[in-house]
Amino acid sequence: MIFLETKNLTKRFGGNTAVNNVDFTIEQGKINAIIGPNGAGKSTFFNLISGFHQPTSGQVIFKGVDITKMPSNKIAELGVARTFQTTNLFEQSTILDNVIVGHRLRTKSTLVDAILRTPRLKREEAQCRDKAMEVLEFVGLKNIAGNIVGSLTQEEKKRTAFALALATDPEIVFLDEPAAGVNPDETEGLAELMQKMVSKGITVCLIEHKMQMIMRIADKIMVLNYGVKIAEGRPDEIRNNETVIKAYLGGSAIA
């Protein structure tokens, strides 16, 4: 079954076509990767799927539902989570406090509940806290949940961002350069974490520049160049694809 797919997805910013007519399908329970040189339109592609930008034309379909025109918070409710290149966390607060709000979309208490301290609010607060602890344990940060985010390493911040995305109870997570600015050992740890997500039934789709990692963990890769899909397939197919090698190494290079 097709889990998430884009049909003829196009985005123009003025005269610049950032994403051009891209058809892509994401398979459930797999690690899907999007690669391409800088400025290839990878992040724009993510922004189109998660509802941050409206496409100029084309469609995004998630589990048979057309989500093209939905606002991003509604898309999140359907079970699509994402992280950003920059983690955007609240640096002055603790990891736990950052992650608790991730489960907010599954709760219903309103301002009135807050002012009256209703049983519903108390129940849902406990629910959010439990969820936060659960995902922090999953990403391996449970024992430092009380630390201030500002004092964390880049890798720990990435893990916190993962946890926040996971707290929304997603079926699919889009990770924008999860291993950027992280050393090789830590990259290995993050790769394991992504595999762990998949084994838990969460589909992963990531943008990444670290080819060694991608080639090892991805089940399927799509290559973008100047907004156009130039290749799609298994890692070994991509590795030997002439067009891809040209795109990366320059027009006349022959590998």
Next chain:
Amino acid sequence: MSTISNRKIVIPVLILLAVFFPLMTQNNTYIIHVMTLSFIWMIGVYGLNLLAGYTGYLSLAHAGFFAIGAYSLGILTVKAQMNFWLAFLLALVITSVIGLIVGIIALRTKEHFFAIYTLCLGYILYLVIDKWESLTEGVRGLIGIPAPANIGPIKFDNELSNYYLVLVFLLLVVLVMYRIIHSLSGRTYIAIRNSEDLAQTIGISTMKNKLTVFVLSTFFAGLSGALYASFVRFIGPDIGAIQITFDLLTYLLVGGIGTLTGPIVGTLLIVWLSQFLQDLQDQRMLIFGPILTLLVIFYPRGIVGGVSSLFQMIRSKGSQKSTTVSKGRTAKEMVIEKNTISDKQVKEG
């Protein structure tokens, strides 16, 4: 554990202090008058704090909504001869409804643009009040606003009873603020302040939440304005001037933007300092200006924020092992800070 027991002691002590404050001053009407006024300002500052401090939207139209609250009460009681408490309630409704309409439009802008937009809006509100003479009496102002009507046997005909009335409202506002901030709603607002994009991707409807906060903030401004009108009994268009917005903002910045006790600390400090420096009315900005600039540079979260991070530093150096939730900690430190400040005020008083 110590946090909880400390808070259980400190808060009732503070409330008792506020309750017996008039006795300690031997019913000095001047001091009680200034204190009541500063309580009224605090309510307005809390409104600003919820919006600017916790949600990240700096509204410079706050004095405009303060004036709407004050004028609604004034016009309804003086011109329409309405029952005081009914007019009071209506004043809050009117302010919130105008807040809702304005918010829907204003919140389409962000950051600096929001500040500039609301700055213009505040000025328009001021102009409307100033020029619409048939309704507001223009520069002549509204005279003879009645004092709060009796509630059963309780009369509000002197400074002291008004002091307690305003204190009750202030305590209610602080309680409501405390509960909002320490709830899922509060976390949602902080998430929006932190990064609207991130908030949206974790499924938060940012527009709905921002609008709720905006309306609530105008509600507090309206409450503050209505209390002002019934306490001072005379209002002119000046209460809607930009100057008032910046006064409120100064109280908030000095006390600590985005902190629960910041509005109390900042307002008390500046209001009483201004009283002591009254002889230097024209020169007082020479003192406040540099102090405020330095404060914003070195303590962006004001006095309360500065003290609480100092405590946090000492504590994290002292013992690393206890990783209890820091929310409780900071709240307590804020309370301690509040305690020392109001202690000082009382002694000076």
